Amino acid sequence: MSSVLVKRIEVLIDQLRDLIEPYAEQAKEIDGKTAAKITVGALVVIPTTYYTYQVVQFFRRLRKIGREVDKLPGDPKHWLWGNLHQHPGLGEEQLDWFVDLTAKYKTVVHFWFGPVRPIVLCLHPSSVKIIAQTAAPKATSGKGGYSLLLPWLDCNAFLVRCSATKCHLHSPIDDQNPSAVGACAKGFVRRRRSKWSTASTKSEDSVEIYQSVSLCTLNVIMRCAFSFDDDVQSQGEYHPYANAVINMANLITKRILLVFDYTIYYATKNGREFRGMCKYAHEVAYDLIKTRRKALEENPNSRKKRYLDFLDILLLARDEAGQGLSELEMRQEVDTFLFEGHDTTASAISWCLYTLAKHPEFQTRAAAEVQSLVAGRDSEHLVWDDLNELPYLTKCIKESLRMTPPVPFIGRELDAKMDIEGVTLLPGTFVDINIWAVHHNEHVWGKDHMQYNPERFNPENMKGMDSFSFIPFSAGPRNCIGQNFAMHELKVIIARILLKFELCVDPDHKVSMKPELVMRAENGIKLFFKPRVL
Numbered sequence: 001m002s003s004v005l006v007k008r009i010e011v012l013i014d015q016l017r018d019l020i021e022p023y024a025e026q027a028k029e030i031d032g033k034t035a036a037k038i039t040v041g042a043l044v045v046i047p048t049t050y051y052t053y054q055v056v057q058f059f060r061r062l063r064k065i066g067r068e069v070d071k072l073p074g075d076p077k078h079w080l081w082g083n084l085h086q087h088p089g090l091g092e093e094q095l096d097w098f099v100d101l102t103a104k105y106k107t108v109v110h111f112w113f114g115p116v117r118p119i120v121l122c123l124h125p126s127s128v129k130i131i132a133q134t135a136a137p138k139a140t141s142g143k144g145g146y147s148l149l150l151p152w153l154d155c156n157a158f159l160v161r162c163s164a165t166k167c168h169l170h171s172p173i174d175d176q177n178p179s180a181v182g183a184c185a186k187g188f189v190r191r192r193r194s195k196w197s198t199a200s201t202k203s204e205d206s207v208e209i210y211q212s213v214s215l216c217t218l219n220v221i222m223r224c225a226f227s228f229d230d231d232v233q234s235q236g237e238y239h240p241y242a243n244a245v246i247n248m249a250n251l252i253t254k255r256i257l258l259v260f261d262y263t264i265y266y267a268t269k270n271g272r273e274f275r276g277m278c279k280y281a282h283e284v285a286y287d288l289i290k291t292r293r294k295a296l297e298e299n300p301n302s303r304k305k306r307y308l309d310f311l312d313i314l315l316l317a318r319d320e321a322g323q324g325l326s327e328l329e330m331r332q333e334v335d336t337f338l339f340e341g342h343d344t345t346a347s348a349i350s351w352c353l354y355t356l357a358k359h360p361e362f363q364t365r366a367a368a369e370v371q372s373l374v375a376g377r378d379s380e381h382l383v384w385d386d387l388n389e390l391p392y393l394t395k396c397i398k399e400s401l402r403m404t405p406p407v408p409f410i411g412r413e414l415d416a417k418m419d420i421e422g423v424t425l426l427p428g429t430f431v432d433i434n435i436w437a438v439h440h441n442e443h444v445w446g447k448d449h450m451q452y453n454p455e456r457f458n459p460e461n462m463k464g465m466d467s468f469s470f471i472p473f474s475a476g477p478r479n480c481i482g483q484n485f486a487m488h489e490l491k492v493i494i495a496r497i498l499l500k501f502e503l504c505v506d507p508d509h510k511v512s513m514k515p516e517l518v519m520r521a522e523n524g525i526k527l528f529f530k531p532r533v534l
């Protein structure tokens with residue numbers, strides 16, 4: 001390139017620079033202001049756009065879910081209330097309503113909680129099977145399902161099965177000698193005998209049993225799962241922990257049908273009460289762990305002398321990296337076991353005693369079976385092998401679990417597409433496995449499903465029945481891990497009571513079911529306990 005040309009280019013560049021410079025200064029100023037504007041814009045516009053997008057996506061997803069759910073049978077819905085206006089309330093009338101839905105729709109029905117959230121109710125073994133056989137998570141999103149339990153039970157085995165302990169849990173609790181349960185049952189009978197052993201049938205002499213049975217089952221789980229020997233039954237009719245559980249469950253049930261409480265719930269009286277009780281329940285659990293840890297530190301050999309209980313398993317649990325459970329994880333597991341391990345069994349035993357009291361013919365037969373089993377023995381304690389020798393009592397218990405399932409409803413939130421009745425439900429759909437409805441489905445159990453009849457469980461009558469027809473402990477991979485233990489506990493305690501007492505209902509006390517997290521009794525259950533004449 002010639003030097004003349006280079007010179008010309010340099011001149012041209014200089015001229016251009018002169019031309020641009022004033023504007024460049026200006027551009028700098030404009031850039032500063034623009035940057036400020038862009039920053040403000042970024043802080044306001046981007047998050048707003050992002051969240052608007054998320055909300056729109058969320059509602060679009062719900063709409064898609066709803067469109068599929070709408071293909072299943074169900075009553076017509078109101079555009080705003082959905083089917084909420086048809087919901088009869090939370091008491092026994094709700095159970096009758098489910099029975100009517102079951103008679104009408106047989107297998108499955110959908111229901112809208114307001115304008116955006118539908119739920120699918122499985123009423124029949126054929127639909128339950130599809131859901132229960134998968135490991136679909138428990139419904140913990142939004143306000144549905146178990147989310148209201150989270151402040152209490154957090155993300156423990158019951159809700160999401162996050163702990164590695166589950167597969168090891170059966171052994172220690174199932175291998176328990178029934179004498180530990182028997183001792184609690186004996187304490188239960190002894191403590192109340194003075195009050196109960198009366199031939200009177202005056203209404204003032206009938207006894208409310210639900211509360212005392214709760215204390216007995218709390219005693220059992222404390223003893224068997226935590227080797228906690230203090231007799232919680234000795235502390236009177238009420239134990240603060242059992243009471244807290246009842247109150248928390250009650251507040252949760254009330255909250256389910258509140259539409260507008262979500263953000264301010266903990267500012268309300270109920271919310272504050274709920275939080276306080278959660279805190280108390282957590283303290284009880286932490287205390288159990290702390291006491292055991294201390295005992296083990298002081299006497300490391302103490303573990304070798306006894307069987308490994310649930311708390312030992314938690315303290316010993318290690319993942320592949322050798323990491324143990326954190327204090328919080330342990331507390332979550334203990335909370336679950338304390339709640340699941342006593343409240344459900346209390347419900348099962350109380351309702352079974354009530355049903356036997358209502359049906360003296362079945363009661364007499366079950367009592368005779370227990371009596372002939374222990375006849376001639378020095379001790380009335382039942383041993384392991386005895387528990388398989390009570391076929392009639394077992395049928396009575398099963399029929400009671402069918403009639404009044406201790407856990408009436410359970411929920412799932414689908415995490416994958418699933419076909420039910422020719423409809424493909426999408427991930428995110430809420431599904432209710434309605435144990436109550438399955439057990440009272442006339443298409444499964446016949447028109448007399450409200451009739452108590454232990455003979456239903458005769459092998460010849462159960463032949464051909466779908467195994468998902470009777471699911472008090474749920475079924476499939478998320479079934480109850482305390483099922484065997486619970487059945488043994490029920491047999492030991494009920495057998496002990498039948499040996500000592502003849503049970504009669506109090507005709508002046510109306511007993512009605514109160515379906516919450518577990519099936520309670522609205523005003524308790526009052527019975528007469530007369531000494532059994534052998």
Ligand code: HEM
Nearest residue numbers: 158340341344345348406407410472473474480481482486
């Ligand atoms: C008659 C007594 C009982 C009944 C009717 C019962 C019923 C149930 C039901 C229906 C479920 C499934 C819940 C769901 O899917 O949302 C369940 C789960 C569970 N139960 Fe029980 N239960 C009883 C006793 C017990 C006992 C005594 C324990 C502990 C010793 C226990 C521990 C558990 C646990 C930890 C789970 C969660 C399992 C999981 O999700 O992986 N249950 N129970």
